[in-house]
Amino acid sequence: MSHGPPYADEDDDRPPRPLHGLIDAAPRVVTAGPEMFAAALEQQGVQVDRVRWRPPLTGTDPAALARVVADARGDDANAAAVARALAAGAELVDVLPAREALGLTGGEFCHAGPPIGWERASGPMRGALIGAVLFEGLAGDAETAERMLAGGSGYDLRPCHSLGAVGPMAGVVTASMWGFVLRDPVHGGTAYCTLNEGLGKVLRYGAYGPEVIERLRWMSRVLGPLLQLAVRRRRDRVGPVDIRAIVAQMLHMGDEGHNRNRAGTMMLVRELVPELLDAAGAGELPAGLGLGDVADVVRFANGNDHFFLNLVMPAAKLALDAGRDVPGSSLVVAMARNGTDFGIQVSGTGDAWFTGPARVPDGLYLGGYGPDDANPDIGDSAITETAGLGGFAMAAAPAIVRFVGGSADDALRATRSMYEITLAEHPTYRVPVLGFRGTPTGIDVVAVVRTGVLPSIDTGIAGRDAGTGQVGAGLVHPPEQCFTAALSALAEAAPPFP
Amino acid sequence: MGTVHIEVRRGAYHDSVTLMWATRALATMPMVDEAQVAMATPLNLELLAERGFDVPDGLGPTDLVVAFRLGEAPEIERGGAVKVAMGSIDDVLAARTAEPATASDVPVAHTTGGVLAATSGDETVPLAFVSVPGEYAFAEAMDAVKAGVNVMVFSDNVPVEQEVLLKDEAARRGVLVMGPDCGTAIIEAAGLGFAHTPDAGPVSIVAASGTGAQHLVSLLQLPGMGARHCLGVGSRDLSAEVRGRSTKQALDALIDEGESELIVVLTKPPDPDVLDELRAYVAGRRPPVMWAPIGSGQRDLTDVAERVLRSRRWSVPKWPQWHPLEPLTRRPGLAVRGLFCGGTLATEAAAVATAAGLPADRLDVVDFGDDAYTRGRAHPMIDPSLRNERLARVAADPAVGVAHVDVVLGYGAHPDPAADLVPLVEAARANVVVTLVGMNGDPQGLDETGRALAMAGAHVFLSNAQAARHAAALVRERGGP
Structure with a gap:
């Protein structure tokens, strides 16, 4: 919703009219409420614009809503918070192991979504944690790993978001995993995300078999160090890769940055391959790695259409972190799922999570899988929607809607309907088919509660059982109580009525 | 069963x-x-x-x-x-939830702010009309105020601290909040809420009473005077908490416009200090203001209407009545029961009947438009079923001599209120007295409604005060006080 003064008298030469001309002429009337009053006005020849009003989300405390709407800080706070988010840059400055980037030690694991322990963790989350224990060499087999995790000691779990990181699906990060380091040159923030493993049997979907652990080892031994070399060379010679610029271009090439990252991946590879070839030619490859390894890295990145997702996510994270901690602001700064709970964080309420049960996405299933095989919604990747991408940029990616079971019109409608719950239109991320309109960016808790329009998230579906992998893709909405609970917290932080 | x-x-x-x-x-x-x-x-x-x-x-x-x-x-x-x-x-x-025909349509907006943003830049004078459930009205009204748009809040059940904040914000931005609990307004001949479309007259009304304003306008329209503007300010505006915030703005606007020869301020029983403050606020300004608080010891609205007419040198008409051809032959009781949709009409009827000598233990008046009866229900002027059910019971009670009810016509009100009442009047054991608020030109038809009710056996009056006196007289004639 935009809150300009659309009817303010702008012609300063005229004397101000009392009540903006209310009693000068038969009014044009905007109506909110029962239809009969609108119809009665039309009977009298008055032009009527109807609000399609409906009550706020179920569970909304009306007094809390009034108090937040009455908070005089609200509009300015939201404008300030979203302006910071829109201004944030995203430069790819390094590739590092999580041990160095996040300071993780062997028994410290990050996971996607709001905080969760082993007891309540879903299948794919448990599988990924078992894989993490095996990968870090803390147990020799899955049974021992599971016993250790169920025992609750010898390891530490925390959300990726609490360390300035984001992880797709289970989002499990361990000390020895490598990841991208992004920096916001405007506000100085840093964000981190692991390297994408590809599709099929992968840790982020809860698989932990030998081939999964073997691939992770290769990523740490070959992929990470070579990407580090390329990223650092690029950074030091011509400046860091501008991820925000690639995201803007991918929206013009049929990607939405969550479920489709094909063009983004190609543009990244295009940036990094010359650096790798130069380094090889100059004999600067790390000890033990050769041109064959370079080819493997390029093949791996090219062969994984989601490779760039792990750069869109930290870019989005940087933007929203810039919008954090503005008192009085109802801007959503994170939406994330751990496979059991869906949680959101809000600018005006610090690090508090507002959670509800994660839902099973509504979409299409691969092969012989069906809804019974699906795990509830999982992953930090909803940070893309929080930043105006993914489901919010669906209109830019008509090719993806068939994958999630919709039509091209559905894609347009999905993006259009999000403008009602967002604070701004993105100045850089634009949608050609909407006349290059900026994507709807910056979810407003108050607007979600009032309109009953829930954010539309375009996501992959993980199998319910650990190790199954991806079973489908579809659309999902956050549970309503995330927003009604956030509203109540905003009300408590708001000044009372005089 | x-x-x-x-x-x-x-x-x-x-x-x-x-x-x-x-x-x-x-x-x-x-x-x-x-x-x-x-x-x-x-x-x-x-x-x-x-x-x-x-x-x-x-x-x-x-x-x-x-x-x-x-x-x-x-x-x-x-x-x-x-x-x-x-x-x-x-x-x-x-019928009311159809979505746009094609997906390419711009989605509809679910908030007042959303619609205002979509219509911004339009030259036409804007007003928002909010009639959502009261607990949610503040957010909608605040959208309008923040956009620099006047707003009429028809909703009742709005907490008073929200009303005060809304009105302070509106004053800062130079717009008017009419309401909450504002039943009627007339702006340049457009009737909002429960409303009529009288001729454009020399007198404007500022009203902290919806049915009171409808009644006064109906009386003024009968001889053809009509009214210029009727700006509602909400039933609590002259209370100690709200302190005439909107009344001041409405008076300023009407005075600045300079088109009214007289302004009548009509209000439910006001806080005396607030009334004094307002009198001082307009002292010495033109046009003159006539103060018309409602309640016991005050002038009734019929008296106010007659004074307004005389002040503009109009002659006072005989206020119409419709009576049954056959008087009631049964012998009912001696109590008067008032069952009203309009709160001001209820207050006035009780005051007039008491002044006419009806003792308190034989008089009971209920306002079905009170907040307690409208939570999650339409106003009784739209859906009078609760009131009519009570009428059926009261009119069969042998202790009751007169059931006094109101019927309010106009835009927004029930499309045919007589249809539901006629069988109840016909079946009544007690006399039925009706205050009929309306004017020629109302969609329901003034004379048609009056005649239909009289044919069924009711005594029908355009003047509420006359109706209340008639009710008291009906029980006095037979061994009353």
Whole structure:
């Protein structure tokens, strides 16, 4: 919703009219409420614009809503918070192991979504944690790993978001995993995300078999160090890769940055391959790695259409972190799922999570899988929607809607309907088919509660059982109580009525 | 007792007027004896229980309840009747929730702010009209105020601290908040809410009383004077908490406009200090202001109307009455029961009847438009079923001599209030006195309504004060005080 003064008298030469001309002429009337009053006005020849009003989300405390709407800080706070988010840059400055980037030690694991322990963790989350224990060499087999995790000691779990990181699906990060380091040159923030493993049997979907652990080892031994070399060379010679610029271009090439990252991946590879070839030619490859390894890295990145997702996510994270901690602001700064709970964080309420049960996405299933095989919604990747991408940029990616079971019109409608719950239109991320309109960016808790329009998230579906992998893709909405609970917290932080 | 059918739809919100039409659609079906389609507010749950509908526990105000009782019928026909009944409900409910025809349409906006943003840049003078449930009205009204748009808040049940904040914000931005609980307004001949379209007259009205304003305008229109503007300010505006915030702005605007020869300020019983402050606020300014607070010891609105007419050198007409051809032959009781949709009419009727000598123990007046009766229900001027049910009981009570009711015509009100009342009047054991608020040009027809009620046996008056005096006289004639 935009809150300009659309009817303010702008012609300063005229004397101000009392009540903006209310009693000068038969009014044009905007109506909110029962239809009969609108119809009665039309009977009298008055032009009527109807609000399609409906009550706020179920569970909304009306007094809390009034108090937040009455908070005089609200509009300015939201404008300030979203302006910071829109201004944030995203430069790819390094590739590092999580041990160095996040300071993780062997028994410290990050996971996607709001905080969760082993007891309540879903299948794919448990599988990924078992894989993490095996990968870090803390147990020799899955049974021992599971016993250790169920025992609750010898390891530490925390959300990726609490360390300035984001992880797709289970989002499990361990000390020895490598990841991208992004920096916001405007506000100085840093964000981190692991390297994408590809599709099929992968840790982020809860698989932990030998081939999964073997691939992770290769990523740490070959992929990470070579990407580090390329990223650092690029950074030091011509400046860091501008991820925000690639995201803007991918929206013009049929990607939405969550479920489709094909063009983004190609543009990244295009940036990094010359650096790798130069380094090889100059004999600067790390000890033990050769041109064959370079080819493997390029093949791996090219062969994984989601490779760039792990750069869109930290870019989005940087933007929203810039919008954090503005008192009085109802801007959503994170939406994330751990496979059991869906949680959101809000600018005006610090690090508090507002959670509800994660839902099973509504979409299409691969092969012989069906809804019974699906795990509830999982992953930090909803940070893309929080930043105006993914489901919010669906209109830019008509090719993806068939994958999630919709039509091209559905894609347009999905993006259009999000403008009602967002604070701004993105100045850089634009949608050609909407006349290059900026994507709807910056979810407003108050607007979600009032309109009953829930954010539309375009996501992959993980199998319910650990190790199954991806079973489908579809659309999902956050549970309503995330927003009604956030509203109540905003009300408590708001000044009372005089 | 026939078969009861109850269906609950969770989270299916519909506004109270749509629900009234849905109830009506059901109740008029031949197989259906009794029906109620309502959101599960505490009041509606109570009403459902009273009617013997056993509704499941744990429902809230966003849950829809469809409840009806089928008449005696063979088992085989009942299933079909339920299906037909539910189909008719779905038709009524669906009529107002259609989405745009094609996906390329711009989505509809669900908030006042959203619609205002979409219509911004338009030259036409803007006004927002908010009639959503009171607990949610503040946000809608605040959208308008922040956009620099005047707003009429028809909703009642708005907390007073929200009203004060809204009005302070509006004053800062130079716009007017009419309301909350503002039933009527007339701006440049456009009637808002419960409204009429009188001729443009020399007198403007600032009203902290909806039905009071409708009554005054109706009286002024009879000889053809009409009214210029009628700006509602909300029933609490002259209270100690709100302190005339909107009244001051409305007076300023009318004075600045300079087109009114006289301004009448009509208000429910005001705080005396606030009234003094307002008098001082306009002292020495033109045009003159006539103060018309309502209540015991004050002038009644008929008296106010006559003074207004005389002040502009208009002659005072004989206020119309419609009487039955045959007087009541039964011997009813000696009590007067007032059953009103309009709060000001109720207050005034009680004051006039008391002044006419009716003792307090024989007078009982209920305002069905009070907040307590309108939570989760349409205003009784739209849906008078609660009031009419009470009338049926009161008029059969041997202790009652007169049932005094009001019928308010105009835009926004019930499309044919006489139709529901006529059978009740015909069946009444007591006298029925009706205050009929309306004017020629109202969609329901003033004279048609008056005649239909008189034919049924009611004594009908355009003047509420005359009606109240007549009610008192009817019980006095037969051994009263």
